[in-house]
Amino acid sequence: MDSLMAFNERVPTRSTGTRRTAALALGPVLAMAAGLVTGPATPAAAGAAGCAVRPPHPAGEPPARQRPAGDDDGRSGHRCPAGPAGPAGPSGAVDTAFAATTTTPEAKYVGVAQGDGGALVRDPTSVAPNPHWHDLSLLPGYPGGAVGISLSPTPLNGTARLAVTVRSVTGQVAQTHCTLAPNVVWPGNCTAFTDLTPPL
Known part of the structure; x- marks a missing residue:
């Protein structure tokens, strides 16, 4: 309030009524600048109404539900060694x-x-x-x-x-x-x- 009153004293006005009107008009703006009053939430900060804001995934990583099956490195499952060769097929x-x-x-x-x-x-x-x-x-x-x-x-x-x-x-x-x-x-x-x- 001291800052507001000091500002009011520096506003050049001809009458007390005019000085009070200027203080009332600029008061909310100065209060918001000083952090005393918070403005309305925006979609970028709070997300859509009723929806939780989720942090983005790391760059280059797909969403968890779209990740390929396998381990964390994206490799496929364990590969078994090749079995023995089968018998020769028919010829002729x-x-x-x-x-x-x-x-x-x-x-x-x-x-x-x-x-x-x-x-x-x-x-x-x-x-x-x-x-x-x-x-x-x-x-x-x-x-x-x-x-x-x-x-x-x-x-x-x-x-x-x-x-x-x-x-x-x-x-x-x-x-x-x-x-x-x-x-x-x-x-x-x-x-x-x-x-x-x-x-x-």
């Missing part, structure tokens, strides 16, 4: 092709890479005692360990032929051509395998 392949000879209608030939290293071709024109299935692994140049096979008719100068291409487990590719005729004797009707392995 099969392919078919239709081909006709000059004396027989079109027939389906079947090629099988057995997965044990052998390669067989089934000739539907073979008759007993000639078996239907014929082993090509005895031909010169056979790569061994065939796990893939492909059959393709390749007639040449009117002669029916069948190209047999195999791929080994080591990636070697080789091909033979077999002449087709009714009840032909396999594998004597086939050429030696030619290496067609692509460059690595």
Whole structure:
């Protein structure tokens, strides 16, 4: 109050009434400046009406309910060591092709890479005692360990032929051509395998 009265004495006024009016008008302002009266709370200081003001999280840290599962470092759970390797999966392949000879209608030939290293071709024109299935692994140049096979008719100068291409487990590719005729004797009707392995 002493400060207020001192201020009132310094206000140049012509009458006591005017001096009192100035003191009343400036009193609340000076009181607020002196900390005697507190102004209305603002949303920034007190938050929305009825809501508690929560401190912000540290910079760069997501809210607790959005943190990933795991420990405080954000790492995933404990990782177990890898188990033993499982057994090798099945290997081998099969392919078919239709081909006709000059004396027989079109027939389906079947090629099988057995997965044990052998390669067989089934000739539907073979008759007993000639078996239907014929082993090509005895031909010169056979790569061994065939796990893939492909059959393709390749007639040449009117002669029916069948190209047999195999791929080994080591990636070697080789091909033979077999002449087709009714009840032909396999594998004597086939050429030696030619290496067609692509460059690595």
